[in-house]
Amino acid sequence: MKSVIKVSDFRKNYGQLQAVKGISFEVERGEIFGLLGPNGAGKTSILECLEGLRIPDGGSIQVLGLNPAGQAEQLYNQIGVQLQSAGLPDNLRVDEAMKFFCAYHRVSPRYDLLDRLGLTAKRNAPYFQLSLGQQRRLLLSLAVAHNPAVLLLDEPTAGLDVAARVELHQMVKEMQAVGTTIILATHDMAEAEELADRVAILLGGEIAAAGTPLELRATGAGLTKVLVRTETACLSDTGLTWPGVKQHITKGEYNIFYSSDIAPTLSAVIGYIAVQQDSLIDLRVECPSLEDRFLEITNTGGSE
Amino acid sequence: MNAFLNHFLFEFKTGIRNKTLLLMNYLFPFGFYLMLGVLMTEIYPFFREVMISSMVTFAIIAAALLGLPDPLVTAREAGIFRSYKINGIPARSILLIPVLTTIFHLLIMAVVIISTAPLFFAAPLPVNWPVFFLIFLLAAFACSGLGVLIGVISSSSRMTVLWSQIIFIPSMMLSGLVMPLEILPEVMRRVAQLLPATHAINAFRGLTQQLSVDFNPIASILILLTGGLLAFFLALYLFNWDQRNPVTKHRYLAILALLPYLIGVFLFS
Numbered sequence: 001m002k003s004v005i006k007v008s009d010f011r012k013n014y015g016q017l018q019a020v021k022g023i024s025f026e027v028e029r030g031e032i033f034g035l036l037g038p039n040g041a042g043k044t045s046i047l048e049c050l051e052g053l054r055i056p057d058g059g060s061i062q063v064l065g066l067n068p069a070g071q072a073e074q075l076y077n078q079i080g081v082q083l084q085s086a087g088l089p090d091n092l093r094v095d096e097a098m099k100f101f102c103a104y105h106r107v108s109p110r111y112d113l114l115d116r117l118g119l120t121a122k123r124n125a126p127y128f129q130l131s132l133g134q135q136r137r138l139l140l141s142l143a144v145a146h147n148p149a150v151l152l153l154d155e156p157t158a159g160l161d162v163a164a165r166v167e168l169h170q171m172v173k174e175m176q177a178v179g180t181t182i183i184l185a186t187h188d189m190a191e192a193e194e195l196a197d198r199v200a201i202l203l204g205g206e207i208a209a210a211g212t213p214l215e216l217r218a219t220g221a222g223l224t225k226v227l228v229r230t231e232t233a234c235l236s237d238t239g240l241t242w243p244g245v246k247q248h249i250t251k252g253e254y255n256i257f258y259s260s261d262i263a264p265t266l267s268a269v270i271g272y273i274a275v276q277q278d279s280l281i282d283l284r285v286e287c288p289s290l291e292d293r294f295l296e297i298t299n300t301g302g303s304e
Numbered sequence: 305m306n307a308f309l310n311h312f313l314f315e316f317k318t319g320i321r322n323k324t325l326l327l328m329n330y331l332f333p334f335g336f337y338l339m340l341g342v343l344m345t346e347i348y349p350f351f352r353e354v355m356i357s358s359m360v361t362f363a364i365i366a367a368a369l370l371g372l373p374d375p376l377v378t379a380r381e382a383g384i385f386r387s388y389k390i391n392g393i394p395a396r397s398i399l400l401i402p403v404l405t406t407i408f409h410l411l412i413m414a415v416v417i418i419s420t421a422p423l424f425f426a427a428p429l430p431v432n433w434p435v436f437f438l439i440f441l442l443a444a445f446a447c448s449g450l451g452v453l454i455g456v457i458s459s460s461s462r463m464t465v466l467w468s469q470i471i472f473i474p475s476m477m478l479s480g481l482v483m484p485l486e487i488l489p490e491v492m493r494r495v496a497q498l499l500p501a502t503h504a505i506n507a508f509r510g511l512t513q514q515l516s517v518d519f520n521p522i523a524s525i526l527i528l529l530t531g532g533l534l535a536f537f538l539a540l541y542l543f544n545w546d547q548r549n550p551v552t553k554h555r556y557l558a559i560l561a562l563l564p565y566l567i568g569v570f571l572f573s
Contacts, residue, residue: 051390053546076392083390087382091321092314100314101391103307126321142391 004029004064004150004181005050011058012045012205019045021205022059027183027198032176034192034213035185036290037202038298043185044084046202047154050183051081063150077105080148082140084155084185090128094119094138097127098145105146113141116171118164132159140168144175151175151182157191169195189291199290201297208297213290223247223258225286228269230255234276235269243268254282311397315405318375328371329409333363337417341425344482351482353515355427356418357508358481360440363413365501367406368447369454369472373464375402376455385545395543399456403448403536410444430512439511442528443504449535450500450561456539457555475501480509485518493518494573498565503527523572527564535561 005027012020020042027033035043048054049061052068052075061068066075088097094114102109114123117137122130130138136159144151153172157165172182172195186192192199193213200210209216223246228235235255242248244261259265262285273280319325337359344351351358376399379385388398421427430436450471458464475481478492479501485493496502503524510521538561542553 053386053389072389073392073394076390079390081390083383083386085383086387086390087384088387089314089318089379089384091318096314100307100310103310104391104393106307139387 002029003027004031005033005183006062007046007050007059008061009059010046010049010056010061012042012049012054013057019205023200023202023205023207024059025200025207025210027181029181030176030179031198032172032182032184032196034196034199035183035202036187036189036192036199036294041202042205043202044154045205047152047183047185051079051083051152052076053083077146078148079150079152080143080146081152082136082143082154082156084158086139088127088135088138090126092127093124094127094130095123097138097142101142102145107146110141110145113145114138117141117167133161133164136160137164144171147178147180149180151180153182154185155187156184157186157188165191189289189294193290201294203298209293216293217288217290223260224262224265224288225284226257226259226262226265226269227282227284227286228255228257228273228280229253229282230273231279231281232276234273234278238272240272307393308397308401311393311401312404315401316408319405319409322375325371325375329367329406330413332370333359333366333413334416336362336366337421338424340482341421341427345425350484352425352427353513354480354505354509355425356421356430357505357513359417359421360410360414361443361479361481361501361504361508362476363417364410364440364444364447364504365472365475367410367413368444368451369468369475372402372406372448372451373455373458373468374461376452377458377461377464380544380546381460383546389545395545396540399452399536399539399543403445403452406448406451407441407444411440414440428513430508431514432512436508436512439504439507439525439528442525442532443500443507446500446504446528446532446535449532449539453535453539453542453558453561456542456544457558471499475499478502480505480518494569497569497573498562500528500531500565503531503565503568519568519572523568527568527572530564531561534564 003026008024009022010020011022035046037043045054049056050063050068052072055069063075064078068075098109098111098114114120117140119134119137122134127135140156156168160168176182184192184196196213198210198212199216200207202208233253236250242257243264244259245257245265246260247258249256257265257269319329341355385398422429454464454467458467478488478496479499481501485496488496506517506519507521507524509515510517538558542555542558
């Protein structure tokens, strides 16, 4: 597959601070690529250089075969961008904004997007009268109105309510289905896990880990959590050593086992309950999530 | 063209929706015109002769120097230019459209002054309408050029006020707008030639009212044209999209906008 975005040895400095320290990645057509990382990890710097808003201090960046720093005017009709920090004129009404930006992209206004993102009642409202969530929904609808080949989203669901968030995820999936390449910078691990085909976890301006969410979850210490509740709480204070279990705690009526080898742990726990003639009320197995993996990487400073 | 027109219409409407711009484009010039019309025609009857050109010039400097720069600074600070950039809106549109809409608002204000001054204050009308219109356009362009340049180089709204007042206050006092230039000392008359308002009034009086002038009114037309073009292109060159990510540019180059006026001091005194 052809790479739509190519980032090679990209570096960005702010004075003495090295915000991005020579990272490389490629994103293919129709792929959703997640950029994850704590604040200051370099996500926004990468996005802003992809958007042509900032100029890299080293390395190369190509979006659709164009250099965003030097060929921005050719690029802007082909990319859609939702910025983390941007605004519109206070007096610009929602309908006017759609007409205004679509005219610059030479497409018909997409008022249907306003309806879809729950802005129907606000179509005549000026920008300053919109709530934060409504402003972000408007900016999102403007970003996708011209059916861009590449969509760059910086914290797209920040400030959105649940319904708008679900709608956004649906829109992102639909755009992917028609071949749009999407880069998604987010703090929301569940969102990245749901949407992204691949993610890169950034730490201190470097890629600490990259791969599919499944691959990332499978690597690392990743202890599986087993939660068990029984009729007579026979699992509490047994003093036993359970196979595969690294830690065993009791929380309320639940016994929680953190296991590195789930099969022998489960079989030992269930066997013990049967021997004790206790009854199982609830049993849950929670695999390590992307968030667990993210926290593991960020807590160890990526040095694993 | 459709995009440019849309942008123009939005900016034009902003000039009315935005209270500060409404004040600077219409209310302040109109109030000042009425006040001066009542006061000055009583204490200085000759003011009636120059009233239309003076009040139109006042409207120009109020809208262009006090009204135009701040929205540019505010838009940059609010990240509006970032939104514009990622949607492919060129810098030339961002700067040219406010200039054009300001001129359009000024045209409306000029029509109000021209149509009411003879009725309210028995002010004589200009005798050469095409030239009056030309001088009006050039003066509005020259002052709007300086207005956008101030908006581009000012780091904050506070600095905008400072830079604007540096031109606005001397324009009020020295350009001949209220008091005739002849009563000023020679050195102050030369200093006044650094101001676009002085050239606007000089050209209006010399070419549309057949009144005596201090220096060549054709030269004033040329100076207004070159001054406006230079200020606008300097603004375009020094334009920064982003408050958080400014590209280093030599803002002191903005002083070059005064070059045509400075040359005028030496060539056309």
